[in-house]
């Protein structure tokens with residue numbers, strides 16, 4: 447890419463936004479009361495997603511300015527550059543093409559001289575054939591038994607996407623195959639996940655883009671030893687590894703060195719970032735769980751939102767609008783966090799998944815040309831499913847001192863349509879979803895509190911200021927296609943924010959130092975006195991404590 451990023455803070459749009467913020471007094475009560483068209487004007491459709499932005503601190507004039515900002519920072523040009531395979535991941539000199547993973551087979555996309563679509567579909571075909579063999583029982587372990595447990599070993603993007611989607615799509619899973627996920631190098635994780643498993647019916651998928659991640663390789667070796675010990679001397683070790691281990695990686699040579707048959711390895715490409723890879727072969731455990739058809743629908747969902755992002759004018763472009771609103775809150779309201787609150791127990795891992803997607807992407811202090819950012823970036827994403835969160839942290843969203851923009855996600859149809867007598871429990875659940883965004887938007891005035899006969903000394907404690915911004919995202923049901931749409935929505939929101947801030951949302955240098963130091967500290971932890979002496983005083987004393995207490 448030639449030139450550097452546009453500095454958003456020097457644009458006319460930024461100046462207009464700054465002026466607007468000065469003295470901006472949001473009043474969602476009167477905005478709704480005075481404007482019957484507000485809800486419909488600020489509600490948008492993106493594929494199956496119905497997205498209501500009307501309870502945001504948004505006005506028509508503000509929207510015009512946010513769209514001007516998008517234009518002045520060149521959002522559309524940058525989006526098109528990404529979709530065309532330009533090397534917008536500047537610090538790693540790579541194309542950014544997770545969107546190519548979900549292109550239909552008849553599409554074509556030439557990147558660095560090669561059409562990448564045939565290779566994507568060849569790999570998918572291989573993953574699907576493998577998934578079918580495991581699902582049907584044709585794939586046998588070394589003792590001739592079919593597979594009942596698939597254990598994905600990976601971390602970060604090689605774990606969070608598969609586990610989140612596996613949980614989300616629980617109603618679509620194969621009934622006789624369970625997936626487990628080992629990620630942490632804390633041996634508790636492997637210890638717990640291997641507990642109770644029958645090695646003869648267990649298949650491991652070692653998922654690692656680089657095939658060099660300490661956690662994953664350590665856990666893969668632990669799993670291999672566990673398997674071989676448990677199977678005993680009657681089986682041939684190489685044959686056992688061949689039948690119980692497959693791998694997903696861009697580094698197929700390293701896979702072979704580990705002893706995994708290259709025939710049983712599924713590749714992907716350096717233009718897929720780890721946190722954008724659930725829709726690549728990294729999703730093999732998911733493809734086994736929900737089947738090739740379910741996985742293909744999942745990819746179709748991503749593609750529908752990619753097309754929406756690519757073709758919809760910015761004024762109706764949902765990911766662009768949500769990204770721009772996030773900029774509005776981060777940079778003009780000093781919002782430091784953003785809550786994602788799924789009203790779906792099945793999405794209980796979705797906020798954790800989004801934490802890597804958003805924070806590894808946009809937690810940066812330099813722009814893609816190496817210069818310092820000119821404004822705050824990267825808010826903290828967090829959340830838990832409703833209604834549990836209502837009884838835990840919503841207090842702070844309702845009455846705390848900070849602005850916490852919140853995305854509420856819900857589905858018209860439940861996965862488990864249960865009734866409590868005459869009461870449809872899903873309706874009770876959704877009533878909470880609707881009520882929360884109402885309470886946050888419109889609050890409760892002192893007059894209303896007093897009218898309830900509240901003693902004067904506690905009136906203020908019971909007042910809700912309102913004007914707390916929320917976005918409501920609804921869809922007919924949580925299906926593979928809708929899950930793909932939700933993920934792609936957040937990918938493009940993240941991209942939009944990154945473009946405004948001028949940062950490379952696709953590198954992650956910030957995780958490197960800790961990795962290097964862990965290797966350097968490791969001998970000291972194991973008792974190497976010279977290595978211990980090289981640590982700072984605090985670390986030396988902590989290691990000494992550990993060595994004294996370790997039994």
Ligand code: F6P
Pocket residue numbers: 601602603604653654655656657658659662720721806954957
């Ligand atoms: O934590 C850094 C990171 O590189 C993530 O971006 C990535 O998803 C994760 O580690 C795992 O990497 P790999 O798939 O190469 O094992």
